[in-house]
Amino acid sequence: MKDNLVVGLDIGTTKICALVARLSEEGHLKILSVGKCSSRGVRKGMVTDIEATSQAVKEAVTSAELSAGLKVKGVWVSIAGDHILAQDNRGFVKATGEDRTITAKDVEAVMEEASQLVLPPDREIIHVLPQQFTIDGQNLVKQPVGMKGTHLGVGVHVVTASSAWRGNIENCVRRAGYESEGVVLQSLASAMATVHPEEEDLGVALVDIGGGTTDLAIFLREGLRFSRVIPVGGSHITSDIAVGLHTTREKAEEIKLKYGFLSQATMRRKEKIRVEKIAGRGSYTVESKDLVRIIQPRVEEILELVEKELTRSGYRELLSAGMVLTGGTSLLRGIRELAEDQLGLPTKIGQAHLEEFQELTSPIYATVVGLVLYGIKRSEELTSKERLGVRIKEWLKEFF
Secondary structure, eight states: OGGGEEEEEEEOSSEEEEEEEEEOTTSOEEEEEEEEEEOOSEETTEESOHHHHHHHHHHHHHHHHHHHTSOOOEEEEEEOSTTOEEEEEEEEEEOOSGGGBOOHHHHHHHHHHHTOOOOOTTEEEEEEEEEEEEETTEEEESOOTTOBOSEEEEEEEEEEEEHHHHHHHHHHHHHTTOEEEEEEEHHHHHHHHHOOHHHHHHOEEEEEEOSSOEEEEEEETTEEEEEEEESOOHHHHHHHHHHHHTOOHHHHHHHHHHHOBSOTTTSOTTOEEEEEOGGGOOEEEEEHHHHHHHHHHHHHHHHHHHHHHHHHHTOGGGOTTOEEEESGGGGSBTHHHHHHHHHOSOEEEOOOOOSSOGGGGSGGGHHHHHHHHHHHHHHHHHTOSOHHHHHHHHHHTSOO
């Protein structure tokens, strides 16, 4: 990895965050700095104003550069939005090794075969993620290299994106003065930071409730089985509060973060909330229960949409490890209990696996931490001298 430096850039609907880290010679991750600013020119996870977003990207990364005392060149960027689509595909090849031994070239060939999709000219592949290998029809093969067999097969989860929307993201990065090392599905990055391998093996649903979208990713037997982007998120809750309390979006966001509850049982009794009216028209007070009545229906709607996608996936009854909530909305008090009651799944709030920079373990930083972890893994693989072996390692260990 060049200079052992890796930078994650999470371009979200409500915030843009840059995280600078370095991998020590001993293999330990060291966080150097973090920079963030309010997002501009992004709606429902997609760039709608390149100039405004590029300026915000520059502001966030510059802040991280100043804190770390170094210059950033390349960044790993998150991608979200309802233009993201996914589908499963399969590939099969004959083993070419001596004495019918599966080789690294065979794995490369079968992954290439599984990647052959007919896509519209306006779409492109961003991830090809292996789910399971088969040898002569036998399933549950994790690492086929060195095993005996005549035919090698693989099932993959292929994630595609709009070429235009991906281009808009990378254009923002370039205009801000940086290079894009690659784009990473937001839910995949969040999972890398918060979901344990044993959870991915047993079956788990990651639900990342961001500002403009809710991203769902289902893992089973250490493979990504299903992914969807739902175009509703925390910014819709903020809008509901602004409309319901007749205040600005900025004040509504403050109220949501400070007083947001999701059930009558969890709120503090008789708590009064001062609300500033729009355009300096004075202020008034409301009770916590009034805020609950505004917030809870929207969160229940989001969870209902998640439930529909879980059912549609076909994996609803296989989620032995339950559900992991990340994203800023997961910090709303009572959301874990509400999710468990509504979906009937054991639920936890996902925190990034970090030993230092404890503030970055918050769910709001799950994506940017995951981008750094993804970038470190990919950069190490791409700079290895044994390119073929590295590509196989990349496919076999996409999440770990």
